[in-house]
Amino acid sequence: MGAGYRQFCPVAKAMELLDERWTLLLIREMIAGSEHFNELRRGLPRMSPSLLSRRLQQLERAGLVARRGDRWVLEPAGYELRPVIEAVGSWGMRWIGELGDADLDPKLLLWDMHRSLSAAAPAARTVLQLHFPDGPPRARSWWLVIEAPEADVCDSDPGHPVALTLHARLAPLVRYWRGDLEWDDVLRSGDVRVHGPAELRRALPGWFVRSPFAGVRPAAAQPVGR
Secondary structure (H helix, E strand, O other), X not given: OOOOOOOOOHHHHHHHHHOOOOHHHHHHHHHOOOOOHHHHHHHOOOOOHHHHHHHHHHHHHOOOEEEEOOEEEEOHHHXXXXXXXXXXXXXXXXXXXXXXXXXXXXXXXXXXHHOOEOOOOOOOOEEEEEEOOOOOHHHOEXXXXXXXXXXXXXXXXXXXXXXXXXXXXXXXXXXXXXXOOOHHHHHHHOOEEEEOOHHHHHHHHHHEOOOOOOOOOOHHHOOOOO
């Protein structure tokens, strides 16, 4: 950390630790359930391994996280940041504008989906293949191998029969996942097409719990006077 703000205000003291680049996103990942170093890397792919190690060590010294063998876990001081993360996310949904192309990453979308299975997700192995024709050339095809309560993300064919195939433009699917659009909206638009047995197509949206911010309405959509 740097020299600090040199203010007695508790906000300033907290931000001496928390406004380091990637720190709050690292806490976000741990709150979402990531504990192993490689899991944290997959949730923060643009964060270098060396920087991730340094941030974890800083948070450990500050008493926010602890190492338990090959796992990193939140201590009470770290877990107490959960409402802060939730408040920042809700504020971002209300007040931050449209997503740019640089914000769209199929790998991050699939990583979030794989850890967000609902109680309705199939317990027997079920493979969902996703194809993003407008995605990066080497990241257009993905597979989710679902065996609830777990799922694996694959960027190459895992060799199992595919139950459903989803063709989607990346931006509308991300907007659905965030809560900007509803499932019927993206289906009617043609931006998302699902192929497979009718009963599985109908069940698919219920297999996942969307972003915890999906119910937050953008400020621009708020009725006048509210």
